[in-house]
Amino acid sequence: MSPPRPYTLVAELSYRCPLHCPYCSNPVDIGGDRYRAELETEHWTRVFREARALGVVQLALTGGEPMVRRDLDELVSAGRAADLYSTLVTAGTRLTRERAALLKAAGLDHVQVSIQSPDPEENDRIAGIRSFEKKIAAARAARELGFPLTINCVLHRQNLDRIEEILLLAEELGAQRLELANTQYYGWAVVNQEALLPTRAQLERGEEAVKRFRARVGPRITVLWVLPDYYEELPKPCMAGWGRSTIVVAPNGDVLPCQAASTIPNLALPNVRDRSLNWIWHEADAFTRFRGTEWMQEPCRSCPLGRQEQDWGGCRCQALRLAGDAAATDPVCRFSPYHGTVVAARESAQTDEFTYRTMRRPSRV
Amino acid sequence: MREEHLLLIPEGAVHLNETAAHVLELCDGKRSLEEIAAALSLRYSGADVADDVRELLEGMREHGLVVDVAA
Numbered sequence: 548m549s550p551p552r553p554y555t556l557v558a559e560l561s562y563r564c565p566l567h568c569p570y571c572s573n574p575v576d577i578g579g580d581r582y583r584a585e586l587e588t589e590h591w592t593r594v595f596r597e598a599r600a601l602g603v604v605q606l607a608l609t610g611g612e613p614m615v616r617r618d619l620d621e622l623v624s625a626g627r628a629a630d631l632y633s634t635l636v637t638a639g640t641r642l643t644r645e646r647a648a649l650l651k652a653a654g655l656d657h658v659q660v661s662i663q664s665p666d667p668e669e670n671d672r673i674a675g676i677r678s679f680e681k682k683i684a685a686a687r688a689a690r691e692l693g694f695p696l697t698i699n700c701v702l703h704r705q706n707l708d709r710i711e712e713i714l715l716l717a718e719e720l721g722a723q724r725l726e727l728a729n730t731q732y733y734g735w736a737v738v739n740q741e742a743l744l745p746t747r748a749q750l751e752r753g754e755e756a757v758k759r760f761r762a763r764v765g766p767r768i769t770v771l772w773v774l775p776d777y778y779e780e781l782p783k784p785c786m787a788g789w790g791r792s793t794i795v796v797a798p799n800g801d802v803l804p805c806q807a808a809s810t811i812p813n814l815a816l817p818n819v820r821d822r823s824l825n826w827i828w829h830e831a832d833a834f835t836r837f838r839g840t841e842w843m844q845e846p847c848r849s850c851p852l853g854r855q856e857q858d859w860g861g862c863r864c865q866a867l868r869l870a871g872d873a874a875a876t877d878p879v880c881r882f883s884p885y886h887g888t889v890v891a892a893r894e895s896a897q898t899d900e901f902t903y904r905t906m907r908r909p910s911r912v
Numbered sequence: 913m914r915e916e917h918l919l920l921i922p923e924g925a926v927h928l929n930e931t932a933a934h935v936l937e938l939c940d941g942k943r944s945l946e947e948i949a950a951a952l953s954l955r956y957s958g959a960d961v962a963d964d965v966r967e968l969l970e971g972m973r974e975h976g977l978v979v980d981v982a983a
């Protein structure tokens with residue numbers, strides 16, 4: 548079997564960020580020593596070239612906040628020179644019209660601006676910093692300069708009820724794409740899970756709103772709606788399968804098959820300072836360990852639905868966290884013996900119902 | 913690496929077969945659907961490809977990959 552070919556390089560340029568979002572998928576130890584020494588311009592330039600040679604076509608410049616890098620224009624040029632389609636994934640607070648124009652000149656293809664909520668005060672409360680006005684200005688500047696624009700809003704219990712406003716704001720800003728990704732529980736989101744997990748009723752209303760919007764707007768705006776997999780009965784094909792389509796490079800040069808893989812113990816992470824991306828993709832244990840289907844245990848091994856090559860066993864990080872074994876079936880799967888942990892988390896979030904104060908026998912209203 | 917046709921879109925890539933790639937090359941914002949079909953027909957020894965071209969472009973329009981500037 549020929550090895551799969553990667554399509555996307557996720558370049559986490561820096562974990563520094565002016566925002567403090569409680570659902571961030573960055574590792575919880577971003578302040579630690581291991582991430583202090585960021586890669587130099589020359590490292591990234593080489594990584595982009597090596598990625599292209601492996602077959603990569605998409606480059607996501609992300610972080611943290613990629614705009615904290617002083618060499619960002621140079622990095623964008625390097626991506627262009629390597630013939631990669633580049634996306635700047637930014638919180639937007641530093642994307643002035645002047646900066647955006649320079650990035651355009653350097654060859655940036657696409658801009659993705661995050662918002663935390665369509666309500667300015669709520670946005671700033673979730674982000675932990677005043678940022679709403681600058682984000683809106685950034686989105687407008689991107690459109691004025693002719694960039695295709697994606698608005699990204701990570702959804703959770705505290706902003707899901709504003710989904711109609713989010714959709715209208717994206718339309719008003721002239722976005723071509725809207726990413727409504729329900730929080731996935733990695734990194735900081737695990738710490739804040741109880742404050743973030745939505746209710747089923749919220750999700751159902753959200754999904755209906757997206758359907759109505761799609762029917763009205765058509766292909767003019769692509770809306771990506773990602774259900775939190777805690778509400779699924781079968782796992783998602785996490786990262787389209789381990790080591791199958793994506794390479795993530797952390798600010799310090801560590802190379803991972805997904806943004807959360809550093810949580811897996813005993814997974815030695817190769818570093819671009821020591822090895823070529825080609826070697827890492829084909830040979831490194833971090834990429835080969837869960838690639839394909841050979842590593843699978845039961846119930847994946849004899850999956851009654853024959854989904855081994857559809858969901859690739861689901862998410863390894865989630866298996867580790869909920870089943871205690873990164874090689875186990877993702878407990879989102881209803882066939883996993885640990886599926887009860889997912890059901891329990893789901894039920895603990897159904898807080899729409901009050902237990903009213905009473906001196907009699909409690910009654911449900 | 914073998915030759916392939918990829919249409920790069922924000923955070924995605926669409927694999928195009930040979931014919932789809934030819935049709936897309938002909939989409940220049942000026943040619944009409946009939947002109948695109950006629951130009952493509954020349955590459956396929958005069959076969960009538962109008963229906964196939966219409967179907968292909970309609971599918972791409974529904975996915976937001978092309979826009980009909982005449983509409």
